[in-house]
Amino acid sequence: MKKTFIILFALLVLGILSTSCVTVQPWERGNLSKPIMIFDKDPIKKGILLHYIEFHEGSSGATGSQSGGCGCG
Amino acid sequence: MKMLYFSILFSIVFQLSNFNAYSQEEGTKAPEIILRTQSGADFSLSSLSGKVVIVDFWASWCGPCRLGMPFLQQLYEEYKAKGLEIVGINLDTKQENIEKFINKLSKKPSFTILWDSKGGTPNTYKVAGMPTTLFIDKKGVIRYRHIGFKEEDKETYRKLIEQLLGEQ
Numbered sequence: 091m092k093k094t095f096i097i098l099f100a101l102l103v104l105g106i107l108s109t110s111c112v113t114v115q116p117w118e119r120g121n122l123s124k125p126i127m128i129f130d131k132d133p134i135k136k137g138i139l140l141h142y143i144e145f146h147e148g149s150s151g152a153t154g155s156q157s158g159g160c161g162c163g
Numbered sequence: 164m165k166m167l168y169f170s171i172l173f174s175i176v177f178q179l180s181n182f183n184a185y186s187q188e189e190g191t192k193a194p195e196i197i198l199r200t201q202s203g204a205d206f207s208l209s210s211l212s213g214k215v216v217i218v219d220f221w222a223s224w225c226g227p228c229r230l231g232m233p234f235l236q237q238l239y240e241e242y243k244a245k246g247l248e249i250v251g252i253n254l255d256t257k258q259e260n261i262e263k264f265i266n267k268l269s270k271k272p273s274f275t276i277l278w279d280s281k282g283g284t285p286n287t288y289k290v291a292g293m294p295t296t297l298f299i300d301k302k303g304v305i306r307y308r309h310i311g312f313k314e315e316d317k318e319t320y321r322k323l324i325e326q327l328l329g330e331q
Contacts, residue, residue: 115285115286116290117220117222117254123224123226124224
C-alpha cells in the first residue's frame with residue numbers, strides 16, 4: 091500500500107514538473123530582452139558594458155536573459 | 164520495478180507533449196499570409212505570386228532584427244525592379260514601438276510592413292528565432308530559411324536573391 095502511494099506520488103510530481111515548463115516563443119521575448127532582465131546586480135552598468143562590446147565587436151543584441159530573442163546562437 | 168519504468172515513460176511522454184518541434188519548411192509551398200498593412204490596406208501573400216519574396220519576421224526589441232532592417236531596404240532598392248518583393252512582419256505587442264523604431268532609421272523602409280501582434284503567422288511558419296527570414300521563389304515555394312542576422316549573411320542573401328530571380 092505504502093509502495094503504491096510512493097509510486098503514485100512520484101508520478102504526480104513527475105507529471106507536474108514535466109508540464110510546468112512553458113515555452114516562451116521567440117516573438118514573445120520582448121519583455122525578457124529588456125535591460126532590466128539582465129541577471130546582474132547592476133544591470134545599467136552591464137548594459138553600458140554590453141553596448142561598448144557591441145560597438146567594438148560590430149554585433150548587436152544577444153542581451154537580456156533570453157539573448158535578445160534571437161535563437162541564432 | 165515495472166511501475167518505475169512506467170513512471171519514467173509517463174514523464175517522457177509528458178515532456179514530448181510540451182516540445183515544440185521547429186520544422187524547417189524549405190521546399191514546401193509558403194502558407195498564405197493575410198494581414199493588414201500599416202496604412203490599413205489588405206495584404207495577401209498570394210498577390211505576390213510570380214515574384215521572388217523575402218518574408219522577414221522581426222520585432223523592434225530584437226537587436227539582429229534592427230541591424231538587418233537597413234540592409235533589407237538596401238536589397239529592396241537594388242532588386243525591386245528585377246522582381247523582388249520584401250514583406251516585413253512585425254511581431255511587437257504595441258504598434259507604437261514599430262513607429263518609434265522606424266522613425267529612428269535614417270531611411271524608412273519602403274517595402275511592405277505588416278503587424279501581427281497575435282502571433283498567428285509566426286506560429287504557422289514555425290518561427291524558431293528572431294529574425295527569421297524566408298526566401299520564397301516565383302512559384303511560391305520556401306527555398307531558404309535563415310535565423311538571425313549578421314554582417315556575413317549579406318553576401319549569402321545577395322547570391323540567393325540573384326539565383327531566385329534568375330529562375331523561371
